[in-house]
Amino acid sequence: MTHTDRTFIAVIPARHASTRLPGKPLAEIAGEPMVAHVWHRARESAASRVVVACDDVRIREALAPYGAEVVMTSPAHPSGTDRLAEVAEQLALADDAVLVNVQGDEPLIPPALIDQVAARLFEDRDASIATLAEPISDVQTLFNPNVVKVVRALSGRALYFSRAPIPWDREAFAKRPELLDTDAWLRHVGLYAYRAGFLAEYCGWEPSPLEQLEQLEQLRALHHGHAIQVALSLAPHPAGVDTPEDLARVRALLTAGGEDEGEADQ
Secondary structure, eight states: OOTTOOOEEEEEEEOSOOSSSTTGGGOEETTEEHHHHHHHHHHTSSOSEEEEEESOHHHHHHHGGGTOEEEEOOTTOSSHHHHHHHHHHHTTOOTTOEEEEOOTTOTTOOHHHHHHHHHHHHHOTTOSEEEEEEEOOSHHHHTOTTSOEEEEOTTSBEEEEESSOSSOOHHHHHHOOOOSOGGGOEEEEEEEEEEHHHHHHHTTSOOOHHHHHHTOTHHHHHHTTOOEEEEEOSSOOOOOOOSHHHHHHHHHHHHTTOTTTTTTOO
């Protein structure tokens, strides 16, 4: 891959030993394992290649009937980012190769968002990462520490990510927390595009102080001076599967054929 083209690889990290939902990638949804649904979605994107990066042979065996490309990776990786870095190394990708991290627990992911995040990285040649965000429209979401917020510069590059409600409206929030201008607050969408060379660097760094405080990996890149482009999502980003309740909701949607219903409910 060279800078003259826009080909990219979609990589789906799939970890069997999920804490809250063990064996999550293999959870059955509408007759198929969850990871197969994610693979189908990624195949509908413009990715030139779709790779599942897993840590358990049971995932590889479940995907064999689909003809999916699978790369076995170490079960010791602390994050999906580290798993992607191993994939880039195993596939001997050039430093400027672009990989999109499509999380293995998002069976409703719109293919258009995969394409969008890759395109954003191609548009900013000096950025190491691209990601997405969408407007926050209610107070509960803004003040929920499980929802990551992001603020951007005029260029679209991230200034900071936080679990706190940023930016802080000094005048309004001092009286009563309420949203006065919904365009001011953005929720981070955890879909990333990386350059392979950056992934190799990233995994050699120790976790940064702010990353450890906020428990947000992307702050390690900002700590080391790397630029992160943040585009506004072209489509609502559906909720992923973290809990048994999430799994039941997605099963109901896909079994009923209602993939578009409730996708923005997160």
